[in-house]
Amino acid sequence: MKSYRIGLIGLGGMSHSHIRWMAEEGRYEIVAVSDVNEAALTEKGEQLGIAAGKRYGDFVQLIEDPDVDAVVSVTPNNVHADIVRACLKVGKPFLAEKPFTRVFEEAEELLKLFEQQPIDGMVGFSYRYTPAFRYARELVREGKLGTVRSFSLQYLQGWGAAANHTPYIWRFNKAITGTGTLGDLGSHMIDMARFLFGEFKELSAQMRTLVPERPDPATGQMVKIEVDDFVSFQARMSGDEVGIFQSSRNAIGSGNQHEVSIYGDIGTLHASTLNPDQIVWIREEAPGQLAKAVIDVPEHCKVSQYGDFLSLLDGTASESLPGFMDGYRNQEVLDAVIRSSEEKRTIDL
């Protein structure tokens, strides 16, 4: 089986997971790295045994390097579009972290380039690879819940709560991120709704900044926060399923709590990252007789993100892979949430 030579851009926190996932999968060799932080470039370059000439301060040089077969991008949101654009320019496959872009206008510009010269691209909607979510999708598609009428999705974390005195980092800087919890966690919820039920038809939303200022770690001065740390919205999907969504960075004790409840005519299903290898399924066993079961996810629902990226590179990708258009559509829904919140009205998609 062919192995792929990877150029890795962005060597911060999340890159550790990507490096580990590639190693676990095999068939990947990281041959070049890029970061604007020289210390990170040297440290990670040494750790990974990357030759000095393959450690790039400028990611364009890495993308254009003929020794790089495919690009993995793990940078802050303001760089996402520039990296995808550079990949489109030279026709190089990529796996790029979410959100797809910082703002929708960037996604629109990338779509025009993609339509002229499509390339293999994957967006880091990693929860498609949570076994419980994948099994939930299968059961919904097999009609095991009957017609699905409604659902709720939430993605909660607690690290930003006021009690944690979280300092002002790039995730609160609108110029870098575009939005706060919406693009960070909400993009995953939106992708999960699309993965499970298809496209969004309409939505109405509210975005809030519950912790209005945070201390600059360098100066200790308080900085006004311009991005949301709480968002909620309700939506109608293409099959007329109605859903409610909430995401927060201030939900103390939630850990990394991304979960869905799905309500159909003959059953209910719960799936959560807090218990990723099981689902809870409530169904009518006989008329008027409900049975509640905690069910282990079958092995075939345990697909890895980097296994799927290999299938994309091999040319055998499945329909469930989060590709370029999933990134674009996700950004379109994020933009609708922003507009709905700002204009206080329902947005049609």
Ligand SMILES: NC(=O)c1ccc[n+]([C@@H]2O[C@H](COP(=O)([O-])OP(=O)(O)OC[C@H]3O[C@@H](n4cnc5c(N)ncnc54)[C@H](O)[C@@H]3O)[C@@H](O)[C@H]2O)c1
């Ligand atoms: N899929 C997931 O579940 C998940 C989880 C966490 C983070 N992420 C995404 O991963 C991305 C990175 O997050 P992180 O936590 O690793 O951030 P981080 O701040 O820890 O690391 C980002 C790295 O990118 C580097 N960088 C910045 N600008 C660059 C440029 N122009 N060229 C090259 N390198 C540059 C920084 O110096 C830093 O080393 C974000 O987009 C985030 O949304 C995804």
